[in-house]
Amino acid sequence: MKVLDTNFVQGFIRMCNDGYLQGWHERNGGNLSYRIKEEEINLIRNELNFNNNFVPIGTNVPKLGEEFFLVTGSGKYFRNVILEPEENICIIELDKDGENYRIVWGLSNGGKPTSELPSHLMNHEVKKTLTSGLHRVIYHAHTTNIIALTFVLPLEDKIFTRELWEMATECPVVFPQGVGVVGWMVPGGRDIAVATSNLMKNYDVAIWAHHGMFCSGENFDLTFGLMHTVEKSAEILVKVLSITPNKLQTISVENFRNLAKDFNVKLPEKFLY
Ligand code: 13P
Numbered sequence: 001m002k003v004l005d006t007n008f009v010q011g012f013i014r015m016c017n018d019g020y021l022q023g024w025h026e027r028n029g030g031n032l033s034y035r036i037k038e039e040e041i042n043l044i045r046n047e048l049n050f051n052n053n054f055v056p057i058g059t060n061v062p063k064l065g066e067e068f069f070l071v072t073g074s075g076k077y078f079r080n081v082i083l084e085p086e087e088n089i090c091i092i093e094l095d096k097d098g099e100n101y102r103i104v105w106g107l108s109n110g111g112k113p114t115s116e117l118p119s120h121l122m123n124h125e126v127k128k129t130l131t132s133g134l135h136r137v138i139y140h141a142h143t144t145n146i147i148a149l150t151f152v153l154p155l156e157d158k159i160f161t162r163e164l165w166e167m168a169t170e171c172p173v174v175f176p177q178g179v180g181v182v183g184w185m186v187p188g189g190r191d192i193a194v195a196t197s198n199l200m201k202n203y204d205v206a207i208w209a210h211h212g213m214f215c216s217g218e219n220f221d222l223t224f225g226l227m228h229t230v231e232k233s234a235e236i237l238v239k240v241l242s243i244t245p246n247k248l249q250t251i252s253v254e255n256f257r258n259l260a261k262d263f264n265v266k267l268p269e270k271f272l273y
């Protein structure tokens with residue numbers, strides 16, 4: 001089967017374009033990765049090229065050894081993925097120890113996977129273990145309103161979580177564990193990958209101050225939907241703060257407890273202060 005004809009590649013391309021249309025991917029901003037299922041790789045195995053050399057990932061992810069990932073290319077524009085997918089995205093294979101990768105398909109005009117590969121793979125490793133393999137998608141976007149809020153709210157998980165939950169009734173149902181926040185760090189390396197993957201042990205959403213967001217999820221719909229929900233909530237908060245520094249009313253702790261009961265979600269006590 002042709003790589004571009006598979007459902008997972010088509011879903012990946014659609015998600016890149018949806019994110020671009022939201023305005024989250026100026027220039028080469030943002031990146032996306034998908035941990036490919038064994039049966040999906042088996043469909044396309046004879047389309048893959050296993051002649052490239054393995055090169056270092058820049059971190060080690062032993063629990064992902066020998067897995068395949070579909071990822072966006074570094075410096076590539078999300079808006080071009082739908083037009084020329086083979087030039088802008090690639091499939092990589094990890095070696096047995098999860099220390100090196102090689103490109104087996106895509107980036108047909110040259111290039112390498114996203115510079116945030118260490119963050120993507122370390123997040124995948126954490127989520128693969130914690131969700132018994134259910135989570136397969138890691139998504140990084142430059143979401144405008146979340147970035148704006150990192151200039152005016154204290155960079156604390158509990159402040160961001162409560163403010164975002166309060167902006168839309170269904171937020172605590174969509175991200176009941178809340179959100180984590182990383183202070184400003186140099187992007188693209190192992191340090192920010194370690195900080196982000198530590199947050200991913202508790203949350204499906206990690207905010208990078210003055211930069212953007214990372215989301216993790218089971219599939220493209222759930223992961224895009226999560227990013228969309230958090231960013232929409234941030235947009236409402238930006239509007240509220242632009243009107244007044246003081247909310248006249250909001251969703252109370254008691255309201256959250258009632259919501260949790262009826263929607264059968266568990267909200268951590270640390271956020272019900
Ligand atoms: P890449 O083009 O290398 O994916 O980088 C974009 C980005 O958003 C870095 O944080």
Ligand code: ZN
Nearest residue numbers: 029030211212
């Ligand atoms: Zn970025």
